Amino acid sequence: MTTATRSRFWHSDGRRLSGLATLLLLLPFFAIIAFVFIYPLAQLLFISFFEPKPTLDNYARVVANPVYTRVLLRTLWTAMLVTGLSVILGFPVAYYMSRVRGALAALVGVCVILPLWSSVLVRTAAWSFLFQREGLINSALMAVGVTSEPIKLLYTQGAVVIAMTHVLLPFMILPIYGTLRSIPNDYMRAAAVLGATRLRTFTEVILPLSMSGVASGSLLVFLTALGFFITPALLGSPQELMVATLVSQQIREVLDWPFASALVGVLTLFVTLLALIFSKTLRFDRLMGAQT
Amino acid sequence: MNVNYPSDKVQAAGAAVRIRRLEKRFQSVIAVDGVDIDVSAGEFLALLGPSGSGKTTILMSVAGFEFPTSGSISVGTEDLTYVPANKRNLGMVFQNYTLFPHMSVLDNVAFPLKMRGVPKAERYARAEEALATVRLAGYGSRHPNQLSGGQQQRVALARAIVYRPRVLLMDEPLSALDKNLREEMQLEIKRLHAELGITVIFVTHDQSEALTMADRVAVLKDGRIQQIGPSRELYERPANLFTAGFIGEMNFINVTAEGSGGNISVLLPSGERWQLPASAAVEPLTGCQKAVLAVRPERLQLGDAHNGFTFRVKVDDVVYAGSASLLIGTLPDSTEIRARLPGASDLSALALGSTAVFTIPKEAILLYPGAAQ
Ligand SMILES: Nc1ncnc2c1ncn2[C@@H]1O[C@H](COP(=O)(O)OP(=O)(O)OP(=O)(O)O)[C@@H](O)[C@H]1O
Ligand SMILES: [Mg+2]
Numbered sequence: 219m220t221t222a223t224r225s226r227f228w229h230s231d232g233r234r235l236s237g238l239a240t241l242l243l244l245l246p247f248f249a250i251i252a253f254v255f256i257y258p259l260a261q262l263l264f265i266s267f268f269e270p271k272p273t274l275d276n277y278a279r280v281v282a283n284p285v286y287t288r289v290l291l292r293t294l295w296t297a298m299l300v301t302g303l304s305v306i307l308g309f310p311v312a313y314y315m316s317r318v319r320g321a322l323a324a325l326v327g328v329c330v331i332l333p334l335w336s337s338v339l340v341r342t343a344a345w346s347f348l349f350q351r352e353g354l355i356n357s358a359l360m361a362v363g364v365t366s367e368p369i370k371l372l373y374t375q376g377a378v379v380i381a382m383t384h385v386l387l388p389f390m391i392l393p394i395y396g397t398l399r400s401i402p403n404d405y406m407r408a409a410a411v412l413g414a415t416r417l418r419t420f421t422e423v424i425l426p427l428s429m430s431g432v433a434s435g436s437l438l439v440f441l442t443a444l445g446f447f448i449t450p451a452l453l454g455s456p457q458e459l460m461v462a463t464l465v466s467q468q469i470r471e472v473l474d475w476p477f478a479s480a481l482v483g484v485l486t487l488f489v490t491l492l493a494l495i496f497s498k499t500l501r502f503d504r505l506m507g508a509q510t
Numbered sequence: 511m512n513v514n515y516p517s518d519k520v521q522a523a524g525a526a527v528r529i530r531r532l533e534k535r536f537q538s539v540i541a542v543d544g545v546d547i548d549v550s551a552g553e554f555l556a557l558l559g560p561s562g563s564g565k566t567t568i569l570m571s572v573a574g575f576e577f578p579t580s581g582s583i584s585v586g587t588e589d590l591t592y593v594p595a596n597k598r599n600l601g602m603v604f605q606n607y608t609l610f611p612h613m614s615v616l617d618n619v620a621f622p623l624k625m626r627g628v629p630k631a632e633r634y635a636r637a638e639e640a641l642a643t644v645r646l647a648g649y650g651s652r653h654p655n656q657l658s659g660g661q662q663q664r665v666a667l668a669r670a671i672v673y674r675p676r677v678l679l680m681d682e683p684l685s686a687l688d689k690n691l692r693e694e695m696q697l698e699i700k701r702l703h704a705e706l707g708i709t710v711i712f713v714t715h716d717q718s719e720a721l722t723m724a725d726r727v728a729v730l731k732d733g734r735i736q737q738i739g740p741s742r743e744l745y746e747r748p749a750n751l752f753t754a755g756f757i758g759e760m761n762f763i764n765v766t767a768e769g770s771g772g773n774i775s776v777l778l779p780s781g782e783r784w785q786l787p788a789s790a791a792v793e794p795l796t797g798c799q800k801a802v803l804a805v806r807p808e809r810l811q812l813g814d815a816h817n818g819f820t821f822r823v824k825v826d827d828v829v830y831a832g833s834a835s836l837l838i839g840t841l842p843d844s845t846e847i848r849a850r851l852p853g854a855s856d857l858s859a860l861a862l863g864s865t866a867v868f869t870i871p872k873e874a875i876l877l878y879p880g881a882a883q
Contacts, residue, residue, distance in 0.1 A: 402606070402608070404604050404606060404608045405608055405610065407573075407575055407595070407602075407604070407608075408602070408604060408608040408610075409596075409610075409621075410574070410575075410594070410595040410596045411573055411574070411595050411596070411598070411600065411601075411602040412596075412621055412622035412625060412669065412670075412673075413596050413599070413622050413625035413626055413673070414596055414621075414625045415596055415625075418625060422610075422621070422624075423610055426612045427610075427611070427612055
């Protein structure tokens with residue numbers, strides 16, 4: 219680690235990349251990031267503080283109105299629910315994937331990755347189909363006799379959470395699978411020879427060692443969920459707005475850019491705080507798989 | 511599940527290990543092919559063999575990670591053939607240390623005691639004690655990645671002995687270490703073995719390691735035992751051609767042998783005929799057949815020493831190496847001959863391309879049926 223102060227990039231034969239090569243490799247990427255991410259974000263934050271004049275009024279409006287704070291809290295809560303559900307549903311799948319070999323492993327892997335090839339819109343539309351009054355879920359529930367009347371499923375927060383979990387699940391499964399796969403088989407053998415049952419091997423060794431995968435998956439899912447737009451807009455109830463929908467409304471319908479920008483500012487603050495907390499406790503380089 | 515372990519002050523003595531007709535197949539590959547090994551209580555046995563000879567598979571069967579296709583394994587009086595690994599109560603040290611990276615050194619060493627339900631205070635006390643045994647007292651609070659490779663392997667040793675298993679299994683435990691550390695750890699393991707009286711089965715592909723550390727060495731090839739015996743026996747009287755070539759350096763000369771009464775007459779490529787004592791034949795010879803005459807390079811003497819057979823060698827190279835010099839030469843039929851000559855030998859007459867006379871003492875000659883490649 220100490221030798222890697224100047225450049226962290228190497229040729230395959232072990233020579234370091236020159237400064238110029240590093241620049242050429244990374245410049246296009248950073249240029250895109252700067253233009254489509256940093257510049258507009260800075261612009262929005264600028265608007266939130268300086269329109270119509272230098273002021274904190276836009277933020278005051280977010281905080282003062284309980285409707286808006288409720289939207290923010292609902293968004294946080296939904297993102298947390300989605301993250302929690304993804305961990306619970308994703309971990310077993312990732313664990314299974316890391317244990318099986320051959321054709322079955324390939325099949326499960328494809329099942330996890332395949333949904334990523336269709337758009338979020340398609341997957342959300344599929345759920346709205348299932349959640350309809352006469353949709354598959356309601357007819358199934360009535361056939362089994364759980365209910366005699368169709369239940370209202372579409373346009374509820376529950377529908378949003380379920381569909382978002384489905385859409386984001388791969389982003390939880392893949393990092394966990396990655397860390398589980400990187401645990402050497404010998405650790406399991408060592409634990410067994412030292413007297414651990416399979417359950418204790420799991421709780422004492424596998425689970426703690428997979429935590430970095432759970433953390434990076436959670437971070438990915440949580441942050442994506444915070445800004446999710448399509449799914450809440452299509453499946454959610456108009457009375458239970460989430461931040462992304464609110465921002466879109468403010469920009470396209472009310473044309474209140476300063477207020478929309480302030481909402482984005484608050485969201486950015488949350489995300490930054492979270493990233494800071496996580497980077498302190500979890501070390502980003504380790505999340506990304508660096509050996510220490 | 512609670513595994514019994516001897517009470518605190520009682521020295522855990524080793525247990526005998528019996529491996530009977532062990533066979534392990536992976537699909538069409540026969541990894542272990544009818545192996546019988548008896549390790550007596552407290553013995554240090556090394557499994558030695560080329561890559562793919564089945565050493566790891568045998569050890570994994572004893573540890574309980576592989577279940578044999580047929581045969582049986584017992585430790586002490588218990589048949590463990592199909593007992594799961596976590597109920598065998600054996601110690602094991604892996605090649606790559608396998609210390610759990612998320613636990614401190616002390617927690618690593620205390621882990622097996624935790625699995626056995628030992629109360630916290632006691633298990634930490636015993637873990638400290640085990641760390642002291644491997645001379646790492648005071649390192650408990652560190653994390654494994656803060657230790658050198660040798661230290662990590664010693665922690666792994668402490669963790670493997672803290673619950674006083676009767677048998678300690680090691681699969682190439684030192685091959686990840688550099689030479690100096692390896693020699694230090696060899697001594698450490700020998701010392702622990704003597705101190706604890708534990709039975710050790712030690713896999714290695716380093717023959718000098720096997721010969722210096724083990725009470726007995728089992729030589730394996732293609733899943734079969736070639737020879738089991740004390741180092742000295744293996745070196746001085748290898749049981750077959752494979753062991754003769756595998757252990758140490760050996761000169762091989764293809765001959766035709768004919769047994770007659772108490773003597774064996776061999777016909778050398780040069781046309782010379784030597785009369786050898788019957789004891790030279792390691793495996794019985796029948797009638798007139800192709801055989802291989804084997805002799806260690808250090809047993810060859812320069813000049814006519816009047817105590818054996820003399821023969822001529824064309825000198826191809828002389829490598830001076832301090833305590834001994836290595837002479838590489840050829841017989842008239844171009845069989846390569848190597849001789850190790852004591853450092854003080856007079857090498858001035860050995861010009862490259864010249865012919866030197868060597869003596870083979872009679873008792874240094876071994877004879878095997880077959881032909882060297
Ligand atoms: N899980 C497995 N599946 C298929 N074949 C295997 C498996 N494990 C071992 N083998 C085969 O069994 C044979 C013996 O392997 P083993 O690992 O016991 O050899 P080894 O003596 O330990 O070799 P090395 O010195 O390289 O460690 C080899 O031919 C190997 O390819
Ligand atoms: Mg091996």
